[in-house]
Amino acid sequence: MKRTIALLNTLFLLVMAASAAETGFSTQFGNYGLSDYDADDSEYETYFQWGASVYYEDSAGLDENLVYRFELERNPLSGYSLNSMLEFRSDWYSLGIGPVFGILNESVSLIKPGFSGRLRGQWPGTVFAEIGGESITAMNSGADDDYSRYSGYYTLGFYVRQNHILCYYTQTQEEYANMGEGYTDEYTSYVFHSDFYDKSSMFKMQTRLGYEILTKTFSGGTDIELRNILFGLQADFFITSRASVYIGLDNKIYPGSYGDIELESVPLYLVTVDSGFRWAF
DSSP states (O other): OHHHHHHHHHHHHHHHHHTTEEEEEEEEEESOOOTTOOTTOOBOOOOOEEEEEEEEEEOTTSOTTEEEEEEEEEETTTEEEEEEEEEEEOSSEEEEEEEEEEESSSSSOSEEEEEEEEEEEEETTTEEEEEEEEEEOOSOTTSTTOEEEEEEEEEEEEEEETTTEEEEEEEEEEEEEETTTTEEEEEEEEEEEEEEEOTTOSEEEEEEEEEEEEEEEETTSOEEEEEEEEEEEEEEEESSSSEEEEEEEEEEEEEEEESSSOOBOOOSOOEEEEEEEEEEO
16 A cells, blocks of 8 residues: 555656646758858858757756756757756746757867856736846867857847737847857847737737848958848747647848958848747646
8 A cells, every 4th residue: 555655646746747847849941141151252152051959848846936947959050059057937037047068069079068047037917128148168279170159148028918919129149159260150130029919819920020140250351241131920829728839930131241252142032930849748
């Protein structure tokens, strides 16, 4: 009987743990980027670029306000990374910190450690602000393929109608510097988002309007730069209250080239398609 009770208690704890978990993945495909270019190139050519991530988030076995999260990501600009974070969440603010590891991006240090964090404050259902970022520094600056990567963002948002319309502005900065090959890739965006949704609806729509700058700078001083207006749409479909999928399309409107090298024939069909799946269990 004692063994049976112990087994039932164990199963109960496992179920309770599972109910606090969430997992999902996302993908990104497009023809927008400069990663394949070097200092001798003078004409833009589209190329296939992709990104993806898979995450797991859980508060099982911890204080009800503590959540831990793991994410494996492939970023089109900065390569592969494994992120982990422990976050404290309350009704008014949240704070998360944790290590981040660049993995398999160069041959000298297959695993490169770094640090990430984020801070969010909010008045529930009214306004919120969030800031965060991550940093991985170079370890062997004289070695081939050694690199550093940095990213940061801040977001300011407010609810036009609670539970119906959410508007927010996000500025993002990403940088990847390859020490051995002597170039730096940078991505900067300024984007306004509007989410339209209803708790009783199976759908949520998001619009995105902003400005993007993508720059590649070489050690000799030569640089290539693309700028464009971004207009995007995303649709979320809620299969159940615990599972949802989404698909989005970002159009790069009026792309132009700047810098020491004038890129020619920049196409008008630069796009990025993203999709994903979320499941809470």
